[in-house]
Amino acid sequence: MLQAYVGPLILLSLGAGIGLLLVYAPTLLAPRRPLPQKMVPYESGMDPVGTTRQRFSVHYYKVAMLFTVFDVELALMYPWVIFFREDPSWALLLFISFTGVLAVGYVYLLRTGVFDWSRKEL
């Protein structure tokens, strides 16, 4: 049973190994000449203004929350696909009622403008 996962496991760990090798190669092979100017984050040649890690648009959080909702809905559909071949008509009815409920929420989201990102709508 677990033998089936040997292939992916080898590939994943090999990938991590190669990644580590690439990331640490410069420590061994490359020169190091740190200068104060070089250690400043790039901001088109200007001195950086303020710090980077501050508040950013709440819109990203909203998208992340919606993603969670819709992804759970997707996860529910995988068993549904398997169920479909056992009782297609009942399954289709379930699908329509399920997405019907979902559609109400989706239309509400559309109207609140969560999916609009242009300047004047924000």
Place this chain on the structure above:
Amino acid sequence: MPIVFWLTLGGLLAVFFTLAAYATLAERKISAYIQDRVGPNRVGPKGLLQPLADVLKLVFKEAFQPSSTYRLLQIAAPVLMVALAMGAVAILPLSPHLRLFDGSIGLLYLLGVLSMGVYGISLAGWATGSKYSLLGGLRSGAQMISYELALGLALLSVLLLTSFLLPDANPLAPQAIVEAQRQGWFVFLNPIGFLVYVVAAFAETNRAPFDLVEAEQELVGGYHTEYSAIRFGAFFVAEYMNMITASALIATFFWGGYLGPFESWVGVSGWPIVWQNVWGVSWLLLKTLFWAFVFIWVRWTLPRFRYDQLMRIGWKVLLPLGIANLATLAGILLLIS
């Protein structure tokens, strides 16, 4: 593990690395010819050793980290990206008799690996403390999760067809998806699902026209602005690995994978197993190369979307289209049965 497994693993790795390395050269050559230039032609015959030269150059360059960096996180991001890029390729069935992953959860594993990719990019954007990086990482996070829904819906339609065509098989195994296409490639049976999947795959790999993450004109380098030397190279490698994997997945899910055209007419199933394998692997390779070419072709032909357009397409077009396609497909299958 049997010897065939190790041979398959070795062969897959050799081909995959070669493809990923030469995809970088192919991108430069094809873009050059599209723009009526010649492209790199100095290193080796016709520039064929260019990828090697790039790696050698990058390895010996200084890799500095700005003082505002979370060092460990900044290093972890490229490692994660490369590992995930290699992990996804494991589920590809290479021929009727060759595959690395025999598990029953092939597709769930694939979806897991694909969605982990968001972490690599947002981590890289967050860790360096550069504004361009942060914006690139944020955009990428929002973009990838938005298009993941469309990707999942398109995959669901593939699963639905598979479980209908092969009632005894486990539709989550990639092998079953390809075998089901003996009755017709899914690009013909499920054209809308195919379109949704291709668009979502372009967005998931952050390739043009969805490469907002690293839009040079506004974000400099995007999430890898503060990466230098081979640490930048690691992202580069991961990106091209992802492109090759995405091409192979499109081929597997919609273009019949290792199946050639007129398979039953040619009578492949009567051949010795070795020749069946050669036949299957060749077709898969051919289709992968074709799709890799399309990825590059699109990048140098189409202009980039604006961010609000990108989100609109993801949420207002692809998501409803994916659900409608699923419902229509289920209705048609119900009528047939």
